[in-house]
Amino acid sequence: MQRSLFASIALYSAALLLTLFTLAPLVWLLLMSISSPNDLTAVPLNWWPNEVNLSRYGRLMDLNEGSGQRFLGALRNSLLTAGGATLIALIVAVPAAYAFSRRGASLALLFAFLATIMMPPITYVLPLYEIFGGMGALNKTTTLVIVYSAMLLPFATWLMKSNIDVLPVEIEQAAFMEGATTAFTLRRVVLPLALPAIAATCMLSFLVAWDEFFYALIFTSDLSAKTLPVAIADFSAGRVTDYGVIASVGVLATLPPAILAICFQRFIVSGLAAGSVKG
Amino acid sequence: MSAISRSREKWVLLLPAILVLSFITVLPFFQTLWTSFTDAEITAREQQVNWIGLENYIWALTDPDFLDALGRTLYFTVVSVGLEGVLGIAVALLLNQQFRGRMFLRIIIILPWAVPTIVNAVAWRLIYHPDYGALNSLLLQLGLIDSYTSWLGDPDRALNMVILADVWKNFPLVAYIALAAMQTIPGDLLKAAAIEGAGAWKRFRSITLPWIIGPMLVVLILRTIEAFRVFDIIYVMTRGGPSDGTKTASFYVYQEYFSYLRSGSGASYAVLVAGISAVLILAYYAGVRRDQRGA
Amino acid sequence: MMHNMTTHLQSKGSTAVPSTPILSVKNLNKSYGDLKILKDISVSIKEGDFLVLVGPSGCGKSTLLGCIGGLTEVTSGHLRIGGADVTHTDPAKRDIAMVFQSYALFPNMSVAENIGFGLEVRKVPKAQRDEKIKQVAELLKIEPLLDRAPAQLSGGQRQRVAMGRALVRDPKLFLFDEPLSNLDAKLRVTMRTEIKRLHQRLNASIIYVTHDQIEAMTLATKIVVMKDGVIQQVGTPREIYDTPANIFVADFMGSPAMNILDAKVTMDGSVARIEIAREDGQPPLVLHDPAPSAGIVKRQGAALKIGLRPEALTDLGSRAVHADQHFDCLLDVVEPAGSDTFAVIRLGGAEVTARLHGDADVRSGETVPICFDVTKISYFDPQSGERL
Secondary structure, eight states, rough: OOOOHHHHHHHHHHHHHOOOOHHHHHHHHHHHHHHHHHHHOSSSSSSSSOOOOHHHHHHHHHHTTHHHHHHHHHHHHHHHHHHHHHHHHHHHHHHHHHHHHOOOOHHHHHHHHHHHHHTOOOOHHHHHHHHHHHTTOOTOOHHHHHHHHHHHHHHHHHHHHHHHHHHOHHHHHEEEEEOOHHHIIIIIIIHHHHHHHHHHHHHHHHHHHHHHHHHHHHHHOOOOOOHHHHHHHHHHHHSSSOOOHHHHHHHHEEEHHHHHHHHHHHHHHHHIIIIIOOO | OOOOHHHHHHHHHHHHHHHHHHIIIHHHHHEEEEEETOOOOOOOOOOOOOBTHHHHHHHHHTTTHHHHHHHHHHHHHHHHHHHHHHHHHHHHHHHTTTTHHHHHHHHHTHHHHHHHHHHHHHHHHHOTTTTHHHHHHHHHTTTTSSSSOTTTTTTHHEEEEEHHHHHHHHHHHHHHHHHHHHTSSHHHHHHHHTTTTOOOOHHIIIIIIHHHHHHHHHHHHHHHHHHHOHHHHHHHHHTTTTTTTTTHHHHHHHHHHSSSSOOOHHHHHHHHHHHHHHHHHHHHHHHHHHHHHOO | HHHHHHHHOOOOOOOOOOSOEEEEEEEEEETTTEEEEEEEEEEEEEEOOOEEEETTTTTHHHHHHHHHHTSSSSSSEEETTTTTTTTOOOOGGSEEEEOOOTTTOOSSHHHHHHHHHHHHHHHHHHHHHHOOOOOOOHHTGGGGTTTTTGGGGHHHHHHHHHHHHHTTTTSSEEEEETTTTSSHHHHHHHHHHHHHHHHHHHHHEEEEESSSSSHHHHOSEEEEEEEEEEEEEOOOOOOOOSSSSSHHHOOOOOOOOOOOEEEEEEEEEEEEEEEEEOOOOOOEEEEESSSSSHHHHHHHSSEEEEEGGGGEEEEEEEEEEOGGEEEEEEOOOOEEEEEEEEEEETTTTTTEEEEETTTTOTTTEEEEEEOOOOOOOEOOOOTTTOOO
């Protein structure tokens, strides 16, 4: 169908508007991170920096600087926490997903799993705080890893289950017929076939853990375990006079998920669609 | 494989997951439930904890501050999810058209979703900054305002500003789901309707919308469940202020626990919030069932 | 070499006592809720038997194979393999191998790894494993493919690899689930011959599921015909073909199908007189069966169904013929098929297929003499459909 001129103008205007709405806050965050403090406090603002100032990134990457210590420490904690939780969640989720997909485990139980992550965290946080406090396990990366793996587990199980569902069952039957145990079949046959699904599940789980704030805020108290979101909240709450520093921390914290999201867009979108549309 | 060993194996496979979830979610939930009937407090001292029945609940349901917080949470949820739904469908309709730059737009749309929630909150807080914020500068330079405004300083406006930030981050998810659903509409159906003389609005109302309503319902309920527990964006942008203007239910419970250290009454608030969430969760499953039947 | 392989592959099977059936199924039932898939199945085979389970789709044949293989839990009944009760045993411990319809090759492993999988599971040392894989590959003529991935193979090659995976472990019993149905027509015939040759060479015990009655006839030493979860008949291909137990089996086995006609049977001394109505006011066609079974004598005078294979109705051609058993018939449709010419005749309220000689010079609409061979005639009860 041929579009009228009016329709074309409307279409491209809408597209332009959407692009601006989507990108403007991000571009501004980026610009802030490289503008000089004077540009940022001008009234009205200097939208385009007079000079490119990369010194904040330099300081954030420098362990000898106070802000660098805080940022790099939080980055390390975030990587360990999100990575560890993703790993544990996957190790626990894959056998469970297999039970749901191939061993007739009740779907009501799977829904119960999913219901646990849909409950607000305030329902769980206080008893966990007291238990971990009693064990002297507060402010530890391990504690966060355990809590996060419980948070990631239901969705990972669901995602893996829907992916195992579509694998040809005869291949597993052939393995059993050849004498393989379930564990052997999982490792040697099912996992290699489900590799793309595992990659997608890992990525989504990692992003969710990377984003988590509430538990991290309550369970961590200093550099030894604070994750990036908590560190960023601290940065922004403190009496920082240079807003460019906050902006550059924000840019750095956004880079890993943004790169993952763009490179693996297809995976992520289909994962989200599987998770939210198909229940 | 025999029925017995097969069923035993099923539980072996499920055991780690059940253990993890029991200890991190199920047991704490019941602990919270129990605490909500007591006068427990968070303290380092040995304390006498008394069973006080429904007292906390009676207190909570007659506490105007808590009810206000619930009302604000509801407002936040309804407005932000509503906007995300409308914007998401509009964006999906746009991205479903053929035009230059469509692929570029589809790719960059994912960026707000990828921005961590806390970074989103921080970025918008800077944009809203009363003295040096980009929003003030932009509106002033466009001549839309006469002087800088404290966007988050006004109790009546602050929540709406937070909602804007939340919508910016979360509309891409809704748009992607809507787009995925729209792409399954057979092209012939829309063509046939166009040939029959149905206008764009009529085609949207009678073909596109009914086609995508199932998935939309599910994703919007999911967003509702998430929005209802909103905490982090509030924590960073306003800390519940000004004068409690953005104090949502989760934030209220958080303060009851960790500022006032009243775990008993905090737990009763938490259970009430959980109860409302449970209703939403049931709605979600009903929506999923409906969607799967429709599909 | 080939001889060694053969004896080696046989060694395990021959340890069983010859009189014990290699497989016996007793009163086996399988239901899903109220839905009964298998009803009281009992069947057994001897070592070296090639048993074919045949029937239309949904008859339960694949479910029965699944039960024997241990992939499907039985509802009630007993299964014995090589004398041991395996009703509730893991498939892994039944000493069987299965070739799947979709081949079910492991896509992430090479051909050699696929064939050696069962040995790897059993922790057979690598050197020994490689030796066995090589033997089997030689037997199946797939040595050049050992390093390939399944995705790089043609359908026929995948089929061979799947069989190789089953053969290498030398199990008591082989299960084949419609193994040829994914191949094109020509390859199917080649592989059929190949499977038959393997069976003859290895003297393996095989259970083979198919919906293709030609496969059943050509491969089996013993056929089980199933319908709606019930065994209709068990017998050698010849028995099934010549003396079908009921109209269903008669109709299902053989292509074109057996002609089933209405007829009135009366006794004329010891000879059965079979009267078949014709259309258009022509006088009825009367056949004489000089040796009817005892059951017919009791039912004389009644309306029955009779079954005649298409090859029992033929043109005069070069064949010697009983002078009293041929009649002029109007050929409704003539279908030349090369080696044979099939002609459709309207008789006894049905369309009847006659199998004429390939070089028969006949056309639709012609009336030609057709001779009837009643030596292999079947009689059926018109109500129950059972053989009389």
